[in-house]
Amino acid sequence: MTTTHVGCCPLDCPDTCSWLLDVDDGRVVGIRGNRDQPFTAGALCGKVNRYLDHLDGERLLYPQVRVGAKGEGRFVRVSWDEALDRAAAGLRRVIDEHGAEAILPFFFAGSMGMIQAFGLPQRLLYALGTSRLDTTICTAAWRAAATATIGGQLAIDPEALPASRLIVIWGANPLSTGLHVWKYVLAAREQGAHVVCIDPLRSATAERCDEHIAPHPGTDAALALALMRVVRDAGAADVEWLTAHATGWPQLERRLDDWPVARAAEICRLDAGPIQALGERLAATRPSTVMVGLGLQRHGGAGAAVRAIMSIPAVTGDWRHLGGGVAGMCGDHFPGMSAYRGAKEAGVVYPRTRTVNMSRLGHALHDLADPPVRGLIVFNANPAATSPDQRRVRAGLARDDVFTVVIEQRQTDTADYADVLLPATMQPEHADLHDAYGHLYLSWNEPAVPAPGECLPNSEILRRLVARLGFDHPALQISDLAFAEELVAQAGIELAPLRERGFVRIGPPAGAAPFADGGFPTPSGRVELYSETLERAGHDPLPTYVEPYEATDDVLAERLGLVLLAPAGRFFLNSTFAQLDWHRSKTGPPTIFLHPDDAAARGLADGEAVRCYNDRGDWQGLLAVTNATRPGVCFTLKTQWPKLMAGGENVNACTPERDTDLGGGPTFHDNRVEVCALRVA
Ligand SMILES: Nc1nc2c(c(=O)[nH]1)N[C@H]1C(S)=C(S)[C@@H](COP(=O)(O)OP(=O)(O)OC[C@H]3O[C@@H](n4cnc5c(=O)[nH]c(N)nc54)[C@H](O)[C@@H]3O)O[C@H]1N2
Ligand SMILES: Nc1nc2c(c(=O)[nH]1)N[C@H]1C(S)=C(S)[C@@H](COP(=O)(O)OP(=O)(O)OC[C@H]3O[C@@H](n4cnc5c(=O)[nH]c(N)nc54)[C@H](O)[C@@H]3O)O[C@H]1N2
Ligand SMILES: [Mo]
Numbered sequence: 070m071t072t073t074h075v076g077c078c079p080l081d082c083p084d085t086c087s088w089l090l091d092v093d094d095g096r097v098v099g100i101r102g103n104r105d106q107p108f109t110a111g112a113l114c115g116k117v118n119r120y121l122d123h124l125d126g127e128r129l130l131y132p133q134v135r136v137g138a139k140g141e142g143r144f145v146r147v148s149w150d151e152a153l154d155r156a157a158a159g160l161r162r163v164i165d166e167h168g169a170e171a172i173l174p175f176f177f178a179g180s181m182g183m184i185q186a187f188g189l190p191q192r193l194l195y196a197l198g199t200s201r202l203d204t205t206i207c208t209a210a211w212r213a214a215a216t217a218t219i220g221g222q223l224a225i226d227p228e229a230l231p232a233s234r235l236i237v238i239w240g241a242n243p244l245s246t247g248l249h250v251w252k253y254v255l256a257a258r259e260q261g262a263h264v265v266c267i268d269p270l271r272s273a274t275a276e277r278c279d280e281h282i283a284p285h286p287g288t289d290a291a292l293a294l295a296l297m298r299v300v301r302d303a304g305a306a307d308v309e310w311l312t313a314h315a316t317g318w319p320q321l322e323r324r325l326d327d328w329p330v331a332r333a334a335e336i337c338r339l340d341a342g343p344i345q346a347l348g349e350r351l352a353a354t355r356p357s358t359v360m361v362g363l364g365l366q367r368h369g370g371a372g373a374a375v376r377a378i379m380s381i382p383a384v385t386g387d388w389r390h391l392g393g394g395v396a397g398m399c400g401d402h403f404p405g406m407s408a409y410r411g412a413k414e415a416g417v418v419y420p421r422t423r424t425v426n427m428s429r430l431g432h433a434l435h436d437l438a439d440p441p442v443r444g445l446i447v448f449n450a451n452p453a454a455t456s457p458d459q460r461r462v463r464a465g466l467a468r469d470d471v472f473t474v475v476i477e478q479r480q481t482d483t484a485d486y487a488d489v490l491l492p493a494t495m496q497p498e499h500a501d502l503h504d505a506y507g508h509l510y511l512s513w514n515e516p517a518v519p520a521p522g523e524c525l526p527n528s529e530i531l532r533r534l535v536a537r538l539g540f541d542h543p544a545l546q547i548s549d550l551a552f553a554e555e556l557v558a559q560a561g562i563e564l565a566p567l568r569e570r571g572f573v574r575i576g577p578p579a580g581a582a583p584f585a586d587g588g589f590p591t592p593s594g595r596v597e598l599y600s601e602t603l604e605r606a607g608h609d610p611l612p613t614y615v616e617p618y619e620a621t622d623d624v625l626a627e628r629l630g631l632v633l634l635a636p637a638g639r640f641f642l643n644s645t646f647a648q649l650d651w652h653r654s655k656t657g658p659p660t661i662f663l664h665p666d667d668a669a670a671r672g673l674a675d676g677e678a679v680r681c682y683n684d685r686g687d688w689q690g691l692l693a694v695t696n697a698t699r700p701g702v703c704f705t706l707k708t709q710w711p712k713l714m715a716g717g718e719n720v721n722a723c724t725p726e727r728d729t730d731l732g733g734g735p736t737f738h739d740n741r742v743e744v745c746a747l748r749v750a
Contacts, residue, residue: 210731663693
């Protein structure tokens with residue numbers, strides 16, 4: 070008999086879909102989007118429609134220990150007891166020699182919930198006194214800029230978007246990366262909204278917008294400043310709202326003297342006409358919305374760019390209106406739930422330790438001292454494929470003096486470096502509680518089937534591991550369900566009905582503009598166009614343009630003539646799915662896309678095997694000639710499995726390990742390269 074179970078998609082995507090699993094005889098036989106949850110509205114994306122390929126694909130099923138060299142991928146099966154004993158002994162040696170701070174937990178959003186990713190694992194591991202991880206790899210510049218400007222990741226409810234009459238999709242490609250928001254964009258458009266995409270590439274989204282503006286990468290802040298200048302000059306700044314609900318309009322108004330359209334046009338390598346026209350549209354259209362993506366914030370000046378863009382709806386007064394303001398990351402509307410509270414109340418002490426920036430993993434593994442990193446516990450992440458400066462990261466992972474435990478679902482490049490490799494369950498096999506970064510539903514994922522082989526959830530593996538290290542306090546042995554109860558109780562939510570239904574809407578009420586009358590959770594309670602916090606930290610207190618490192622470096626450009634962007638592809642999720650036949654065939658082979666002028670200048674032909682290189686490294690792919698990019702800008706898709714590529718490295722062999730201006734984020738797209746034929750390489 071087939072039974073249906075409600076759960077949710079665990080992947081790192083703004084949409085956190087509510088899904089229904091059909092289960093027959095202990096196996097998942099069907100998967101579909103839940104019609105009852107309004108944002109999911111019965112649809113999953115293409116890659117997750119094929120999630121069962123992933124669930125049934127080559128899984129790690131048993132604990133293993135390494136027998137070959139690090140990176141070689143040779144392991145033998147052992148019992149859970151032996152694996153955990155070995156893991157604990159290795160970590161114990163690190164603690165005895167260097168202290169627990171020499172252990173670095175390294176995790177991200179392979180699964181996103183509070184039980185298996187962000188919450189319970191840190192409650193358990195940080196009690197040991199390990200280093201803490203600054204989880205910067207994805208959204209750090211966005212987060213820092215949003216915190217300084219509007220008080221957090223507080224974008225509007227996407228379900229309010231149909232009320233907008235001008236939607237500017239800026240550095241995001243939602244049709245590939247979070248498609249459920251698109252129905253609201255279309256609903257707005259049916260009521261007359263104009264939709265603009267700002268992206269150096271003609272992405273799938275740009276293709277379907279009314280207008281596409283393609284600035285040179287890393288120059289968005291200049292564009293945003295010029296747009297505000299046009300709004301000001303049109304007399305359309307909402308001075309009444311600004312005076313009541315923003316800081317620093319008089320100063321910004323003066324600053325805009327420096328930003329005539331011609332200056333932005335030169336920096337962004339655009340014609341002045343479309344900038345002027347978009348500024349006039351912003352001046353004339355209420356409500357308007359800027360949807361701020363994550364692709365634009367992987368550059369040296371990304372914090373400044375996000376901040377300048379987020380200032381626009383304050384200047385136009387768009388926060389007054391339903392559907393107006395900033396769209397994008399909205400995770401801070403979820404009620405705060407502290408993973409540590411119950412443990413602290415029960416007497417667990419959390420030592421104060423250093424924080425390590427995950428985007429600087431190469432640096433952490435090679436250069437950190439007092440103490441050095443000598444133990445690594447990796448889960449929900451595949452840094453050998455996804456971290457910048459891949460060669461340095463892999464050399465760090467290959468160090469014999471770094472004891473490494475990897476908890477994984479499959480034999481990734483990172484898993485190949487493990488000393489002890491532990492098999493993790495997948496979403497249909499474990500419980501989890503999920504907030505979201507692109508909508509306002511809290512989701513529950515109920516386990517639907519037994520785990521295959523000897524797989525265990527991260528939570529159970531870590532409970533056993535910390536207990537083996539002597540941390541067996543009851544608050545660190547809390548069950549998954551008790552932990553979830555504890556969290557939702559902090560937000561005044563009951564777990565039982567949530568388990569039953571699978572989701573509950575939280576945050577500001579639907580149908581109202583949450584900041585119409587101000588009330589931003591910044592120090593001043595206003596939109597901080599002038600930020601004293603940034604000023605104290607040594608940054609420009611006003612919206613400004615910060616030049617990227619490489620994208621606009623004309624000297625470097627003489628040697629490395631192309632800026633390389635590596636945004637998301639439709640059928641992989643970072644490196645997840647990148648080992649599956651169907652997903653690989655939909656994605657196509659690793660490809661580098663070049664403008665016809667750039668291909669001709671290098672004597673390269675469509676379909677030819679090429680090498681893409683810079684001073685950090687190189688990787689191989691096929692060349693595709695396309696006018697979907699501008700001259701001087703090439704692109705590929707993140708993130709293939711390096712070991713499945715010719716040459717054994719992916720695009721991150723070239724990307725830099727260098728921080729954004731705000732937040733310490735990575736600068737994957739601020740990356741100059743050259744491309745040559747493989748035959749002459
Ligand atoms: N199918 C699929 N979905 C995903 C993912 C995936 O890998 N596959 N990844 C998930 C994750 S982890 C994330 S963080 C999100 C990211 O989702 P998005 O926010 O959509 O980000 P990206 O796809 O990285 O980049 C979006 C666009 O930004 C553009 N861009 C790059 N540099 C600049 C710039 O300087 N200025 C401007 N204006 N645009 C620029 C790129 O060309 C790209 O088209 O998607 C999530 N969803
Ligand atoms: N060049 C370039 N590189 C990029 C980016 C880019 O735009 N360009 N984007 C960056 C961004 S936005 C991000 S978010 C990072 C993401 O980088 P990663 O966090 O490394 O993401 P994934 O590649 O999806 O790897 C997640 C891994 O977690 C495993 N996993 C999933 N669920 C579980 C679980 O429950 N337990 C355990 N133990 N393991 C699990 C999966 O099998 C998978 O191998 O990549 C970054 N890398
Ligand atoms: Mo991400």
